[in-house]
Amino acid sequence: MKLTINGEEQEYTGEEDRPLLWYLREDLKLTGTKFGCGVAACGACTVLVEGVPTRACVTPAASLEGKKITTIEGLDTPAGQAVQKAWAELDVVQCGWCQSGQMLAATALLTATPKPTEQQITDGMTSNICRCATYHRIRGAVARAAEIIG
């Protein structure tokens, strides 16, 4: 079956229950999408499916036929670019492991809500865990990305 990943069509021939995360990381070598918990509890594996933040660790690749999937490697929308710029400007990252998921969650938030309030930022980001607790800077970076988008 055909999956569209970062604008490229891929032929998926793997097992029906194999999560998208492992297909991305092991087969396509798209290792920017990270493994954190395997049970959709942390958000490290967040990708966008038709623009909607989705946990790749519990989503079978085979369930996404015909869907447009965006990973951190293909984050080229204006919101996505603004998010990456803001993340760099504020030096948000520490260990960096969760940050692909954080940036995809932020991109989805800003695409839906270009001028989020502080509460909307918290609500949009609180399901993504950062064990380094860079939350303080993530808040600032989402607000900064909103400014960059204009």
Added chain:
Amino acid sequence: MADTATFSPSRRFILGVVGFGAAGFAVGCDLRAADAVSGPVTQTALGPYVRVGSDNTVTVYLRHIEFGQGVSTGLTTIVAEELDADWKQMRFEHSPANDKLYGNPAFGGMMGTGGSTAIFSSWEQLRAAGASAREMLRQAAARKWGVNASDVIVAKGEVQSGNNKATFGELAAEAAAIPPPDAKALSYKQASAYAFIGKERDVAKTFGRLDTPDKVHARAHYALDYHPEGVLTAVLARSPKFGGKVVGFEATAAKAVAGVTDVVQISNGVAVIATNFWAAKKGRDVLKVTWDDSSAEKRSTDAILADYRAALAKPGQEARKEGAGAAALKGSGEAVTADFEFPYLVHAPMEPLNCTVEYKPGESCVIHSGSQMPTGDQKAAAGVLGLQPDQVTIVTHLAGGSFGRRATPDADLVTEATQIAKAIDGKAPVKLMWTREDDIRSGKYRPMSIHRMSARLNKGAIEAWGDRTAIQSIMEGTFFLPPGTPDFSAIEGSNDIQYAIPNISVDVHFMKSPVSVLWWRSVGHTHTAYAKEHFLDVLAKKLGKDPVAYRRELLAKEPRLLGVLNLAAEKAGWGSPLPPGKTRGVAVHHSFSSYVAEIAEVTVKEDGTFAVDRVVCAVDCGTVINPDIVRAQMEGGIGYGLSAILGEALTIKDGAPVQSNFFDYAPLRMAQMPKVEVYMVASTEPPSGVGEPGVPPIGPAVANALLAATGKTYAKLPLGAKA
């Protein structure tokens, strides 16, 4: 490959041509564009820490692993400063595993990242490394141009004398032929002349964290991202109870899973090996293992706590005595006691433990990992595989967090992984992966403990202070502690209490359990600071004293603690009115040679729940190498510490862990993160640690704010949602 380059035993360090394929494990440098234009780059070593590329890059070898704490920037900054480099040319790479060249003096000369030692243990060495390389470049230029070395200027990455000009890259080969100057003859910059040390990042990114660009653009390489062609993935079934041993296993169903190639028993369990992770995990799900629990832990948390309380009834090993010690706890005035209970905590770094082993029987082994103790892993792997340590190459990748979990004296991860590689005769590279459940349920926890705090108040003051702890030792049985020596690191922060109290008694009982324990970001200070600082507020309240004013009184002879206390109090507006429902709490603590005060503002809501709204942090870590990384470490330390005191606990039922993943072992989320302000004390003292010292004060600062709101003592952690 770059990571296995060897150095000549002479005082000259000259490296051959390093091709681009070899730079594959370099991090922080995106050299692909240069490759297209100019082909392979020659790397020339100017000492063990500095390599100058023919493309004019300067790569600093890190002997410490970058796991988020910012050493890739901090250590590189120290070299760049004395080298007089241009920040744009600076790169970093993890050093090879080699104690002789890259040992950490704070780890007895063994390579190690931990104890917040990276900057302070490297300060003199890396200044020397930078200054030495600068002098070699200067001498090389003087020789080339036929001028006096004193007429050669090195500045901003350029070497100049009159009309002669050269880049570091152009002079590197000639500089490598210059004997390195005597360390005693090196001169260092005055602090007022620093170009990088103490400098703030700028928004245009001409100066900032070196690991940011690759981490933002998914180019950073972590150990789990290493996935060579044909690699097999292993997951291990470990004993459900701590200390159980394999009796036998039934693998028919596991082997029937498509993709499963092998099922092998090793010392710590039974490994299921497959062509990919999902197959290995499914195989393990249907594997049946029989365990011998005869020497396993069988108690539950409540029973363990009861054993701890029973031990606390008697005096333990004495760790500190001032004045009359414990005898002074009896006498006139008011006696106060409280038991503070701390649970097991899991490090739970976001990148689960993993490593990849490429083993050629009888020949060699290459291990890709993100370890805090690479030479310890190297020796452990050599022991398992029957190789010499120099036949084992450790390639250190970035790690997705650690908080102490990747510093294991028993090399648990690498021992398991190499046993698996051996069991399949190295027929393919094998990646051992820990799932999150493995991470939460496999031990190496911050030890649980009870601090029995006692005091006698008399004539408006604390006349006697007692702190008795029951806890497991982390260091006992490891090479860090000579046999028979009491492990007082278990109560660091208790036994060195700095308050001016005339009678002090600190003692400890070392408890035993098959549940394994390990240093967790700030180690003993995670509980000692809480017990000391919260109990002090309980006593201050009884004495009718203001918590900040009383600390000032008791710390009159401790200028650096007093300095951070005063700075935090000023910035937090201590004493100024707050809206109804809001209270403040303060805590101040010394750890890892640094001093930190934190003031928390807490709101107790009508439904009894509470929120931590704002934290003001003041830190004195001596000379600040990079203020924004100090800030980041304080912000992160506060979040990590807050996570534990609000909601983290690993509990045990009948010898097995109860929790399993992030839904029941619940880290802090954004909605719980306070606003954080960080202030640094200006200092010219040598730099000291920042990775851990931000953690200890946050728990007691929050508990003290709650005490101010409710009058209650918060003696059992985690605090939970209600005040």
